[in-house]
Amino acid sequence: MKLQSFVLAALLAGSASAVRPLTVSGGNFVNSAGDRFVIVGLAYQPGGASGYDPASGKDPLSDPDICLRDAAVMQRLGINTVRVYNVNPDVNHDMCMSIFNSVGIYVALDVNSPLAGDSINRHDPGSSYNEGYIKRIYSVVDAFKGYPNLLGFFAGNEVVNDVPSASVVPPYIRSIQRDLKNYIAKHASRTIPVGYSAADDPTRRPMWAYLSCGDDADSRSDFYGLNSYQWCGDSTWESSGYQGLVDTFKNTSIPLFFSEFGCNKISPRPFGEIAALYGERMISSWSGGLVYEYSQETSNYGLVQIDSNGDARLLKDFDNLQGQYNNINLNLIKNKSSSTTSANHPKCEDTFILLGHSDTFNTSTTLLPNPATDLLENGSGNTNVGKLVSVTQTKTPHKVFTSTGVQIDGIEIKMLKDDESNTPSGENTSSAAGGSGGSSGNKKKGAAEGLRVSAVLVVGVTVVVGFWGLV
Numbered sequence: 001m002k003l004q005s006f007v008l009a010a011l012l013a014g015s016a017s018a019v020r021p022l023t024v025s026g027g028n029f030v031n032s033a034g035d036r037f038v039i040v041g042l043a044y045q046p047g048g049a050s051g052y053d054p055a056s057g058k059d060p061l062s063d064p065d066i067c068l069r070d071a072a073v074m075q076r077l078g079i080n081t082v083r084v085y086n087v088n089p090d091v092n093h094d095m096c097m098s099i100f101n102s103v104g105i106y107v108a109l110d111v112n113s114p115l116a117g118d119s120i121n122r123h124d125p126g127s128s129y130n131e132g133y134i135k136r137i138y139s140v141v142d143a144f145k146g147y148p149n150l151l152g153f154f155a156g157n158e159v160v161n162d163v164p165s166a167s168v169v170p171p172y173i174r175s176i177q178r179d180l181k182n183y184i185a186k187h188a189s190r191t192i193p194v195g196y197s198a199a200d201d202p203t204r205r206p207m208w209a210y211l212s213c214g215d216d217a218d219s220r221s222d223f224y225g226l227n228s229y230q231w232c233g234d235s236t237w238e239s240s241g242y243q244g245l246v247d248t249f250k251n252t253s254i255p256l257f258f259s260e261f262g263c264n265k266i267s268p269r270p271f272g273e274i275a276a277l278y279g280e281r282m283i284s285s286w287s288g289g290l291v292y293e294y295s296q297e298t299s300n301y302g303l304v305q306i307d308s309n310g311d312a313r314l315l316k317d318f319d320n321l322q323g324q325y326n327n328i329n330l331n332l333i334k335n336k337s338s339s340t341t342s343a344n345h346p347k348c349e350d351t352f353i354l355l356g357h358s359d360t361f362n363t364s365t366t367l368l369p370n371p372a373t374d375l376l377e378n379g380s381g382n383t384n385v386g387k388l389v390s391v392t393q394t395k396t397p398h399k400v401f402t403s404t405g406v407q408i409d410g411i412e413i414k415m416l417k418d419d420e421s422n423t424p425s426g427e428n429t430s431s432a433a434g435g436s437g438g439s440s441g442n443k444k445k446g447a448a449e450g451l452r453v454s455a456v457l458v459v460g461v462t463v464v465v466g467f468w469g470l471v
Contacts, residue, residue, distance in 0.1 A: 019104055020419050021148045024193050024222045026343035027252045029151075029287055031419070038278070039257050039288035040325065040424075041081030041108075042074065046306060048297040049114050052086035059088040061107075067096035069312060069396040070294065072413045073304060075103045077318065078325050078424035081151060083108045083259065083290045089139035089382055094389045097147045102391045102415040104422050106151040108290075109144060110197075111137040111180065120156065122165040125172040126368075134372035137176070138183050138380035145188040146387045152193035154259070155180055158227060160207055161199040166361045170210050174219035175368040177211075181218045183376055195223035197259040200230065205248050206353050206361045212254045214348040219367055223287075224252070225259025231273035233266030242276055250285060253345045258289025264301050268316035274324035291321060311399040314430060319403050325424040391415065402430040 020031035029037040045051075046060055061067065061084060074082070082100070084107060087093070100107060112119040118136050121128040137155075144150050155176045160169045173196060180194045198207050204226060211221035231240040249256050258277070262269060276282060277289055296302025296315065303318040346352045353363045370376055395412040402408060408429070416422075 019101055019106065019149045021190055022106065022151055022193070023191060024255060027255055027285065027287075029193075029223070029255050033419075037080075037287070038283070039081045039290065040079050040278075040328075041083065041106075041288070041290040042079055042303070043085070043260055043290050043293035044070070044082040044295075045085045045293065046070075046295040048299075049086060052088075052113060052115070054088045054090070054113075054115070057088070057091055059086065059091060059093075060084050061087060061093040061096040062091045064095040064099065064393075065397050066310065067099045068393065068413065069310070069398045069400065069411075070304075071099050071103050071105060072396050072411050073312060073314070073400060074105065074294075075413055075422055076429045077303075077322055078422050080104060080422050081106045081108060081288075081290065082294070083110075083154075085110045085157070086113045087140060087143070089136075089143040090384055092384065093143065093147075093386050095391070097144070097149065097386060098388045098391050099413065101147065101149040101388060103413050104149075104416045104420050106149045107144075107147070108151045108154065109140065110154040110157055111140045112154075112156065120159055120169070120172055120176070122159050122161070122169055125159075125169050129172055129175070129368060129371060131372040131375070134179060134370065134375055135380055137180060138372075138375055139382040141180065141183055141192075142187065142380050142382040143384050143386055145184065145192065146385055148388070150192060152195060152223065153180060154197050154225065155194055155221075157197040157259075158199040160203050161201060162203075163358070163360050166203050166206070168362060170207070170362045171364050171367060173211065174216075174365065175370075177221060178216075178219040178367060179370050179376070182370075186376065187379055193222035195221045195225060195254070197225040197227060200226055200228040202357065203361070205355070206357045206363075208249060208252070208256075209346070209353040209355070210348070210361070210363060212252065213346045213352060214365060215345070216365065219365070220345065221254055223255040223257070225257055225290075227260035227292075228258055229261060229263040231261070231276070232263035234270065235272065237276055237281070240273065240276070242273070242282070246282060246285065252285060253343060255287045256285065257287040260292040261289050262291045262293075262301060264299075267300065268320055271317075271321045271324045274321070275327065278328045310397075311401070313401040313405070314403045316403050319428070319430050322424070322429060326428070328424055330423060404430065406430075 022029045022031055022037055031037060044060060052059065082105060087109060097107065117132050156173050159173060160166050177194050184192050196211055198204050208224050211224060214220055231242065237243060261273065277286060293301045294303055296305045303315055303321060305313045305315055348365050350363050354361060394415065400408045400411045
């Protein structure tokens, strides 16, 4: 009997715990208890879009050792969501998704990729909206629908970004969102949010209005992300344009967040926008955002330098971001659980969509017929359906160094209890390891107390897959 009890305890210790899947209520993400979720996250695409090669049999969520290293680093930073731009639906993602799940990190995925046939051509959408494309996006749904820490799918990324694309593409985005939602309803065990990631240009407001309006919940966006780099260096609220963003998107009826942010015109980045995004002026209507990006690539937006041997070195940007996160007022976010967003979707009228914008924007809500109804009914044929597995290894096999070159001892993930997620701990990763550290010395209570999702802002790592989305 004692032996049986021991074996049972061991099995339970290694079993996969699950975060609460997120849904949408009005302008907020919420968990199953109805608690608001605010994104504190990163874009995550090691190797960049050019590094995505399906023939390699790998993608950002296929190597458990890499995911263990990065989850441990992200957990120290205190984030709750990662966005992953490009994934291969044919490879196994169980261990990576389970690792992120075990530390309370949600993943947001793009269903597209930069490869031919895997995205919509913004200049000729009709030629690319075909059965092969539908098979691609349905296969991604099948590969990831079984993970409770899947936050949602991006149906497109900056597909509308100029006058020509605005004149033809919008109905295709609503059609693709309908196709994804209908497939999820038929082939998944839960509702999974579907939304869009927009360019921060003159099309941003009409695109938000167009995608959030009307009674057709199937084609309407569940959330709206904005790729915005307005706040640079030592900008202020007045000089950054953030007041304009708040005014533009006030009374949003769907969750609104930065799907990318983090201008690098000044380096290292001070990340002063963190205080604004999670402060009094924005927290009631914005659901946080995703810093671009985790790994250092040629575009020089990285927080972490990845060496060829798999070791990682934190950069000064990491230190500065951690300092800003540590100064987030968690009580403020907790007290803002009742936001000022609207639960009523405006009618899809030109007077609403085109407010202050040219009438070249296509406001038609007449959708395109699904070009692959057989796949909708019978499935994509992808048998690589993901599921959570037990996470038994917590220590990363790779070394991690501070921004001053000091190796961090004991770098490993700390698995959380069910329904818990990260929050910034108030500690400084680099200085704690002997480096010079960032700007934070604030020792507020946070993740060390295991705050529950129901109590505070859920901070985790959002993985964004397929950041080219539609081209």
